[in-house]
Amino acid sequence: MADEMVRRAQRFINAQYGNGATLGIAKLEENGQTSWTVMYALTRALQYEMGIDTLSNSFGPGTLAALQEKYGKLDETTVPSAIFCRIIQSALYCKGYDGGEIDGKYNSRVKASVVQLHQNMGVEKVYPGSSLWPKVVKGLFNMDAYVTVNNGSETIRSIQQWLNGRYLLRKDYYAIPCDGHHSRDVAKSMVLAIQYELGMADGVANGVFGPGTQNGLKSHTLSTGASGVWVQLFSAAMVLNKRPVSFSTAFTFSHADAVKEFQSFLKLPVTGQGDFQTWSSLLVSYGDQSRKGEACDGVTKITPARAQTLKDAGIKYIGRYLYNSGTGLPEKEIQPGELATIKEHGLRCFPIYQTWARSVDYYSPRQGVLDCLNAAAKAEDHGFRTGTRIYFAVDYDAVDQEVTSHVLPYFRSIREKMREIGNPFEIGIYGPRNVCSRVSLQGYADASFVSDMSSGFSGNLGYAMPENWAFDQIVTKTMGSGDGRIEIDNNIASGRDTGQGDFRPAPSEKLDIGFNLGYWDSLxxxxxxxxxxxxxxxxxxxxxxxxxCLEEIINQDQAITSMARRLRMRKALIQTTTYWEFCHYNNIDHWGAAAVWLYHKGVIPDWAKDFPPVESKIRDSSTGIGKTFGHTGIVAWNNAIRSGLTQGETLDTAKDADIFTMWDRLRTDNPFSARTVAWVQLWCADGKKGDQSGHEETKMRRPALDYTDDEKFEILRRYQGYDGEAERHARKRMNLYAIFEKYARVIRES
Structure with a gap:
């Protein structure tokens, strides 16, 4: 919404400074909206009027020092000119305060706004009256808010005001926002406050959680009954980390209970006290880096000697990369035989997927599709079993706007594509706290591997630990010696993800890969x-x-290829059945679908209004590109779920609602229907238990890469039925299989 007084401020800058040319900026858009662009222009104007030669967008130490040296404070007696005063008035309006008429007069309206600004900042006792002191001016010329915005917390605002009021006179402390939200500036101010209370002098206190600060905190353990400023700081840190406590000078039993809950959440020793490890975890993302983690990740091959080093150090879970994309790290990707070594030493592995992923431009929906398919393929190649969680990396400091514009669409695409290919793997996220929390909140990842070691990331500073954290990366360290020497990132494990301890052996033959459209015309x-x-x-x-029909089979190539790789069978077997069945889909099938709809819904669907009259009701029919009955889909999926090959809830063929749920999805969801063909083939091999015809078969070997012609024939026959027509058609299907397999073989061997 446009503000007329902000618009007037923009006009003033444009008119006074030649459309910004004098200030070295472009003409301001006179839209009545405050922005960093406007605040930068006002900052440059202020510097220009103070005679600073080199203008800058930053209200830095030089500007602050010049302001202090020239005027000390600004009021009606010290403002050097009307233009200077108009800059102050414009800044007040851009900040949401009454700046008068922007007439160059430091009048009663301006004074009242300055008093209100001091109160909102929490510095009215530090700076009583209506004069503007340099640090307040600095706070005026930025986009920080001093009132709650975007549902900010009043408790957090009271903490922010308290910090400003107590420490603003210290040399390196500057006014922080009082908007009710934790942030990078607030996090740094908390460390500065700790340092000031430890007695560090100006120039020594720097907001860095270094050895001096850590040593000082070790002598400030708090427990029930404690009181004073240290309790205020500790309770403030708890509030900022979203813990349900009051901001208080007294450490109560309720504080102790909240501390225990926080300690348990972060896998700290549960003492109920404000001890050093708890202080550390509240103040910096990596916490106490001397903690021993049960997990690690690294870019080095796990040899037997290195595995023993890690095991001796108490490591249980190892993060390793599925892929290496030109990083110059030859062992970054899991090496042949490595997972077997991990298993032999009783360790477990969680896979990480990362190619570049170090800038915002990497992330897009298209990249999400590619990464999902590549990660799933790599996980299958390496031998990870169905249900393993893959952590997709966001390995840079993504700001909140970039999370919205790029990272969320990327992960949404991964989630959608993973579902489309049958959810062979769970999805996790590696990244800073804010990124992990936001992606998880959208349901795009169900566990977080948090890059807390990067404590300076804006996505870590000022953000609480994600609720679904699985691994917490806190420090790089070297372990062992000789052949067992290895550098790793030490991680705390929450127990939410224990990785995999058993892996599938390398396939006997090459697995199928996606279809190459260059072969489309020939196929x-x-x-x-x-x-x-x-x-x-x-x-x-x-x-x-x-x-x-063939176009649709190729449209579903990703789903079909994923199922074939997952079950280590030939995709041609799935393609053959699906194409054959879909080609035979006829008017009778379509009419039958309307009759099924009538049975379950009691009405003729809109898409059947032009059919010949549908008078009979049918409970189930063959439908979808695989011409699969709802009953068959249920028993096939139940068989796969109970075999541990996929996840989901089993359905009941005796329940009409379950029959319709399966039937309608087979009818409308082609990727699901294609995947179901593979599950039906597996169910056929397992003996077709529960077949609605009552005709069960003897068990045979499940579909495999080295299936014999006799086994292929038997699966193709069983899918259709058990009579002479099914056998006759299966012989024809074998010729169709040869066509599909010819192209699949050429593509996977190329």
Missing amino acids: RAEAVSFMESAMESDKDKLMYSRER
């Missing part, structure tokens, strides 16, 4: 021609052309 010519000659049904009753 289309062969597959379509074959189906035209092989089909026995009335072609004028078919719903789709053979080419259209």
